[in-house]
């Protein structure tokens with residue numbers, strides 16, 4: 610099986626893709642996009658990992674599962690290994706699972722690995738900026754208005770709670786909250802929080818001088834004060850609730 614995989618090394622990545630695949634055909638575009646994501650992420654975080662990121666571009670979810678040994682079918686997964694951060698991503702005509710998200714996970718793995726999935730996904734979603742093409746903040750506004758909002762202080766403290774909430778709700782809320790923390794209080798403080806691996810309540814209090822509860826209230830007020838038109842809210846609802 611290994612023989613059909615080709616390899617191309619760039620400044621910050623090692624890409625693997627199959628001979629004759631769409632990924633092979635478009636590998637130059639993939640390289641350009643990922644290197645530009647790498648630059649954006651590392652510039653903003655002011656952190657550059659020592660290790661190159663390893664990419665496996667797979668034809669479909671089944672092949673990804675087989676190649677990665679991951680237990681679920683998914684479009685993209687990152688193994689948060691400090692030594693060999695590895696990303697498996699589906700790449701075909703319908704799904705090109707590339708861009709910032711998985712790279713954020715891989716890049717920061719060397720910096721810290723917080724024991725909160727909500728915090729980890731929040732940072733990746735901060736770089737994605739949107740969910741299904743809708744800005745994280747607009748998603749959060751819709752959920753607040755429709756009483757679908759889930760309290761992030763519980764999602765941060767308990768992975769079980771985070772997993773119980775649907776991705777389309779938890780991910781954009783965490784992305785918007787991460788953006789709020791970084792834009793309001795700066796990257797320096799946020800990076801300190803990200804290094805925290807134990808007591809989230811204490812960490813926020815200590816680093817921001819405010820409880821996580823109070824920060825969440827501030828965040829919700831900021832989201833509710835945003836100027837969204839009825840049309841924007843309506844078209845966001847259509848997307849978010851379409852099933």
Ligand SMILES: [Zn+2]
Pocket residue numbers: 710711714730733
């Ligand atoms: Zn993720």
